[in-house]
Amino acid sequence: MSEEAKLRETICRMARSIFERGLTGGASGNISARLSDGRLLVTPTGSSFGDLDPARLSLIDETGRLVGGDAPTKEMPLHSAFYDTRGAKSGAIVHLHSTHSVALSMLPETDPDNVLPPLTPYSIMRLGKVKLLPYFRPGDAAIGDAIRGLAGKRSAVLLANHGPVVAAKDLEAAVYAMEELEETARLALLTRGMKPKMLTPEQVRDVVDHFNIEWD
Template structure:
């Protein structure tokens, strides 16, 4: 079985799992993954992550030209920006409209430089710091420019009033990191106003150093 066939099946399988567990609904959310030759497989526009057809995924060549499959998600600017700025560190990107993450993006006291409080070591290990970006109309090329402005220093961002985007080395890692983001956002909302016991700066630094986490 070819690499492309395997990745087509993997995108659809993981997307269905994301949808069935309520991490994104309707026709929202999009996924891309990069093949070893630089081509991209991308979920089509207007498609439900719960009902993707492997044969109809959008295919781009290594220069960013759409060469096969259905029309791609309108969020290609954010996908392209992550691949360009993160380079070899990024092999897949997941963007969802997950409820708790979106809720956290709308609260006025959410830290724009790092939206997730240090509640557990796992969000730090998988995500580093998650940057809150301003609101942009969905599909706006300005989203891509905002991501380029981070110069590849963040693997995850939260789009205000919209949803999270996570880049990782491969599709499995991107999905797991996205799940961690949503679960930590849920924990943050559940414990808001209750003075939860956070990890200390020393504990955070220990996790960052031990797991070689990007933390600039």
Template sequence: MSEEARLRDDICRMARSLFERGLTGGSSGNISARLSDGRLLVTPTGSSFGSLEPGRLSLFDADGRLIGGDKPTKEMPLHSAFYETRPTRTGAVVHLHSCHSVALSMLPDVDPENMLPPLTAYSIMKLGKVTLLPYFIPGDPAMGDAIRGLAGKRSAVMLANHGPVVAGKDLEAAVYAVEELEETAKLALLTHGLKPRMLTPEQIAKVVTTFDVEWD
């Protein structure tokens, strides 16, 4: 099986898993993944993660031109911004409308510089700091500009009242990271107002150093 055929299958398989576990519903969410020659496979607009077809994924050449497949997601600016600002560290981007992370983004006391409280080591290891971006109408190119404004310092952002966008070194890493974001958001909501025992600054620093986490 060729690299492209394998990646097409992997995108559809992982998307179906996310859909079946309720992490994004209807025709929401989108995924992109980069091939070794710079081409990009992207989920089509209006498609459901539960019923993607490998042969219908949108295909872009290394210069960003659509060369095959169905019309791509209207939220390409989100994906392009991560590939442009983190070119050596981004092999895939996943955007979901996952319930708990969206709910957390609506709370007034969330820190926009780091929206996830330090409840576990794993959210820090897989995500670093997650910046909360303002609300944008879906498809607005300004979403990409907001990500570019972070100058590649974040691998994960949360679009207020919309959903998380996570970049990873490959498809598997991006999927695992966005799952961790959703689980941590769920923990944050379950413990909100209960004064949970969080990781101390010293414990956070140890995780950051041990696992070489981007934390500036």
């Protein structure tokens, strides 16, 4: 099986798993992944993660032109911004409308510089700090501008009233990081007002230093 055929199958398989576990519903969410020659495979606009056809995934060339498959997600500006600013660190990007993450984005007490409280070491290890970006209309090119404004310093952002976006070295890593983001958001909501014992600053720094995490 060629690299492209294998990646097409992997995108559809992982998207279906995301859908079946209720992490995004209907025709929401989008995925992109980069081939070794720089082309991108992208989930089409209006498609459901539960019923993707590998042959109909959008194929985008190095100039951003659609060269095969259906029209890509309208959220291409945010995907392009991560690829442009993160370089080789970004081999895949996942954007969902996962419930707990969206809920966290709407609470006034959420820290816009780091939306996830230090409840476990795993969100730190997989995500670093997650930046809260303001609300933009879905598909607005301004989302891409806001991500570019971070200058590649964040691998994950949370779009207010919209949902999380995670970039990682490959699709598997991006999906795992997205799952960790949603699970930590769920923990944050479950323990809100209960004064949970969080990791201390010293414990956070130990994780950051030990695993060489980006923490700017």
